Amino acid sequence: MRIFGIKMNCRKIPLIILLILMCSVFSLYMIFFNHGPPEEILKTNLKKSAGKKANEDVDELTDSEIAWRKFIKDNNYVAIGTLWDSCDGDKDTIGKVILLPDKQSGGIKSRTFVNVTFDEEYNGGELGISVKYNGKDLYDNKWDFCSIDENEEEEDRQVFCPYKPGFHAWITDRKVPKYLPKGTYFSKTWLTDGDGELVACGFSEFVL
Numbered sequence: 189m190r191i192f193g194i195k196m197n198c199r200k201i202p203l204i205i206l207l208i209l210m211c212s213v214f215s216l217y218m219i220f221f222n223h224g225p226p227e228e229i230l231k232t233n234l235k236k237s238a239g240k241k242a243n244e245d246v247d248e249l250t251d252s253e254i255a256w257r258k259f260i261k262d263n264n265y266v267a268i269g270t271l272w273d274s275c276d277g278d279k280d281t282i283g284k285v286i287l288l289p290d291k292q293s294g295g296i297k298s299r300t301f302v303n304v305t306f307d308e309e310y311n312g313g314e315l316g317i318s319v320k321y322n323g324k325d326l327y328d329n330k331w332d333f334c335s336i337d338e339n340e341e342e343e344d345r346q347v348f349c350p351y352k353p354g355f356h357a358w359i360t361d362r363k364v365p366k367y368l369p370k371g372t373y374f375s376k377t378w379l380t381d382g383d384g385e386l387v388a389c390g391f392s393e394f395v396l
Contacts, residue, residue, distance in 0.1 A: 219375075220387040224297045233287055233394050234266045253282040260284060269392025271302060275378065285392045287364075295366050302358045304388065310351040313380040313387065320374045333379060370396045 249257075253270075260267045269285030282300035290297040312334035319327040334349035346358055372395050379388040 203338075208306035226294075228395030229296055229396065230266045230287055230289070233268055236395060237267055238392075250280060256281050256284050260286070268298070268394040269300075269375075269390060271300075271377075271388055273304070273388060274384055279389075282388060283390065285390070287394060290363060293363065296364045298362045298364060298392070298394075300358070300360045300362075300389075302360075303355070304357075305355045306351055306353050308353055310349070310387070311382055312349045313382055313384075316378050316380075318376045321369075322371045323374075364396070368396060 204363045208293070255327045256270075257267075259265075265284075265286040267284050268287050270281055271285070272279040272284035273282050274280075283300060285298055285300045287296055287298055289295075299394075312332065314330055315331040315333040315336060317328070334347060337345050337347050346360060372393065375386075375391065377390045377392075378386060381387050
């Protein structure tokens with residue numbers, strides 16, 4: 189038998205087909221799923237963040253936003269998102285989302301910092317998230333905030349309702365799955381109270 193003008197042994201054909209398939213799978217992985225080293229991912233997102241800041245009017249930044257940006261700069265973090273106490277109009281920054289290397293399992297992870305002050309006791313509400321991939325809808329979901337991590341081990345839980353009036357802070361890590369295809373991810377999150385009123389709103393955007 190001849191393939192591409194080359195005489196081949198029929199017994200070798202299945203092996204050759206297998207090798208071609210393996211090469212194809214590897215090529216697809218490298219093109220769509222190989223994110224590259226964490227350092228390159230962070231560098232890409234840092235550059236993207238710097239490009240956005242270049243077009244901002246710094247005179248319009250709130251004191252809370254300036255304080256959070258100082259925190260990010262002082263710790264050499266790569267910020268990919270912001271959380272506010274409102275989605276519209278005048279709003280104060282209450283948190284930031286960053287990317288950093290996952291030193292335990294490799295790849296990268298996100299870390300969310302939140303500092304919020306409740307004027308009244310918070311008895312729970314709804315936490316929602318909407319994710320887009322390259323501009324297209326990818327994932328939407330909603331949870332009851334107070335029970336969101338009730339199935340976790342006690343030492344891993346972070347949500348314990350109700351929350352008394354006053355200052356509260358959270359730091360939450362989330363692994364960025366290695367199976368996600370390369371591209372741009374945009375997410376919006378929001379938290380409501382028991383009456384459906386917004387308590388917090390945020391977004392994040394990063395590139396793999």
